[in-house]
Amino acid sequence: MADALSPIRETDDDARALARRLLQGAAIAALGVIDPATGAPFVSRIAFGLLPGVGAVTLVSDLAHHARAMRIDARVSLLLGEPGPKGDPLTHPRLTLAATARWLSPTPSERARLAEAWLARHPKARLYIDFTDFHFVALDPQSALLNGGFARAYALGRQDIMLALT
């Protein structure tokens, strides 16, 4: 009976490889933050990428609601793994990453290096990447829940995720 089973399986190398593929392959994510005005959750779409020497990163405008929220409460959740146009989207693998937002303060030359790496993944960001209200924010992983499809869930620790980021 489904309701007598724990939905969490033991994490194995296949699960770690799938988590790695989702983290490395994601260009966008659904970001969950705590809305500072209400304390309720708030989900929006962000750009996502792994940058050398930093790890998981997003690029946000100060104008974005989620940017203001992350400055007040740095605890965030990211859903990674976009379903394609075919197949059942609920059996498509996805990863929920619990992370802490850390605002980066790069020197001009460090920022140029981050921007170059970011643009290799997000070429359309060239339009706004140098606007003064845009900032790189590291998303330091804490834990993750991997959903490999119906009844295939795995809990990943920080160590598993750090390995998947490299």
Added chain:
Amino acid sequence: MADALSPIRETDDDARALARRLLQGAAIAALGVIDPATGAPFVSRIAFGLLPGVGAVTLVSDLAHHARAMRIDARVSLLLGEPGPKGDPLTHPRLTLAATARWLSPTPSERARLAEAWLARHPKARLYIDFTDFHFVALDPQSALLNGGFARAYALGRQDIMLALT
């Protein structure tokens, strides 16, 4: 200068029509809840649909982490509007819906009617829709933030959303 502008435009009929299209067209959503164990946000993928006489609905298993969370704190956020495989996903329109989760307690005949309407939209759910741990949960809208692409954001009130649901 971008950072001197409010990113929220005045809601017009085009914005309402776009919100309606996103709500009517969504089969899945990214759901944000408050994780009861930590108080942090938690985002996962859910099935989504509009059902006659109810409005926005999801079908969840008691085993799902988000189901347990919604029973403790009913405040949720939904991100609707999946980007296609082409184009810039960050200019693809999407809607963030603030809603309250309401667990439905249908009679057997009411549930059969809900299930029939749900299966018309989610035929693969036939595999598990009758499992005893699966429940319909109404997602009663409170407000929404519509993002029609770069620098095209609109705040929608409950009235705007209720109209878009019908």
